[in-house]
Amino acid sequence: MGTAPADRAKRVLWVTDDPGRNAALIPQLAPALACRMHDLYADPAPAEPYATLICDVVDLDEGAMIRLRALRALSRIKGPLIVVQTHESRRTRLQAVELGSTHILPAPVDVQRIRAALGVAEAPPTPLAPHIAAQAARVSAFYTDVFVADRPITPTLIDNGTELVARAIGETGIRDWIGAMHRFDDATHQHCLLVAGVAAAFATHLGFGAHERHRLTKAALVHDVGKIHVPPAILNKPGRLDDAELAVMRLHPGQGHAMLAGEGFEAEMLSVVRSHHELLDGSGYPDGLKDAEIPDLVRLITVCDIYAALIERRSYKPPMPAAKAYAILTEMDGRLDPVLVRAFAPIAGGFTD
Known part of the structure; x- marks a missing residue:
């Protein structure tokens, strides 16, 4: 579903269960961030590495969690992981933490909030004691x-x-x-x-x-x-x-x-x-x-x-x-x-x- 440029530091993999939901945001994030949309249930794992993963999956059931972990490993994503949270609950927040999220953004998301979160995520704050x-x-x-x-x-x-x-x-x-x-x-x-x-x-x-x-x-x-x-x-x-x-x-x-x-x-x-x-x-x-x-x-x-x-x-x-x-x-x-x-x-x- 598109390619990413050579600069890995700017590569963002946007993983979703509905590519149409936020597709309009992808071109708006360019050129500072090269973002590729990836259908969690339809697309093969990308061959090239990415620096950041955005998880925009409404239902983080066990199957989704397994797929996301595998995708993160196969795509060699070791950097920030941003979770878009559709339903606010303790369960969904714990699932985001279990995935290793660095940021949790409540839905609906927009370009400003995604760009700002990615900017913060690229230079993470000092870990809390x-x-x-x-x-x-x-x-x-x-x-x-x-x-x-x-x-x-x-x-x-x-x-x-x-x-x-x-x-x-x-x-x-x-x-x-x-x-x-x-x-x-x-x-x-x-x-x-x-x-x-x-x-x-x-x-x-x-x-x-x-x-x-x-x-x-x-x-x-x-x-x-x-x-x-x-x-x-x-x-x-x-x-x-x-x-x-x-x-x-x-x-x-x-x-x-x-x-x-x-x-x-x-x-x-x-x-x-x-x-x-x-x-x-x-x-x-x-x-x-x-x-x-x-x-x-x-x-x-x-x-x-x-x-x-x-x-x-x-x-x-x-x-x-x-x-x-x-x-x-x-x-x-x-x-x-x-x-x-x-x-x-x-x-x-x-x-x-």
């Missing part, structure tokens, strides 16, 4: 198992996850936690765990006792639960949302509140879920709350939420430097609590850009 990798894997597995559409989310589940995050932050430190979270390609997955880690560090800096630290970290972990109902194409879009997409995205606070309202969560947790996009000047959503109408816990989460959004890595953009991200917080005078923004300065200052 084993204890950090283990903590990140445990928290990631919790998130994938619990935050699933149509599955009840209970206070006990979230309390257990909060303890996992708190223990991980205690053992790794916030800087290493941020680095570990940057490895996740799913935008919401990365963001929620970043906010939880930043909130845990902020609570410690503020001198909160164990109960208050748990309370703030728990609120951070659950704040974006409503995004379960936002289509992945909107959540993972590489760039600005259009007006229609933004309208769908802005439903998530109300959807999250409705999800948790009958599950026994404290009123303050429900308030965080519904109101974390409210701003002191009344310009936020969904209710246009202002000033004293916004509780202290919500104000704390909003600062952590905005900062985490600025420093998170996306396939189409690198993390914003910590100093620049904090400067943006300070420029939001009148919209964020200025006392909390000033108190947050040592947290932002603790990161290495």
Whole structure:
């Protein structure tokens, strides 16, 4: 299904169970990347070697896994392996890890995200220390198992996850936690765990006792639960949302509140879920709350939420430097609590850009 040029460093084998699904992306990746489409079930193994493999197979059953391992060996692919994940679940994530994936990209994919991921994959980041990798894997597995559409989310589940995050932050430190979270390609997955880690560090800096630290970290972990109902194409879009997409995205606070309202969560947790996009000047959503109408816990989460959004890595953009991200917080005078923004300065200052 086409040939690849002589420069092996640029050769990419895109393995799929449906060549028509993403065929239009192949020519768009040229000339920087020479990508060949390969039908996992119809094409013979290519004779020439490749540097990178993209696995775009919807059902990674046992037969597919056997074929992929054999293809990787026969094609002498020792470099990056990028898995396009159609269905987000613990099983599919573990299958990707079993294959030896270096990146997992949620479907649908586009040229920008593939190109960016391949660029990162060609120069892999420094491997995580084993204890950090283990903590990140445990928290990631919790998130994938619990935050699933149509599955009840209970206070006990979230309390257990909060303890996992708190223990991980205690053992790794916030800087290493941020680095570990940057490895996740799913935008919401990365963001929620970043906010939880930043909130845990902020609570410690503020001198909160164990109960208050748990309370703030728990609120951070659950704040974006409503995004379960936002289509992945909107959540993972590489760039600005259009007006229609933004309208769908802005439903998530109300959807999250409705999800948790009958599950026994404290009123303050429900308030965080519904109101974390409210701003002191009344310009936020969904209710246009202002000033004293916004509780202290919500104000704390909003600062952590905005900062985490600025420093998170996306396939189409690198993390914003910590100093620049904090400067943006300070420029939001009148919209964020200025006392909390000033108190947050040592947290932002603790990161290495």
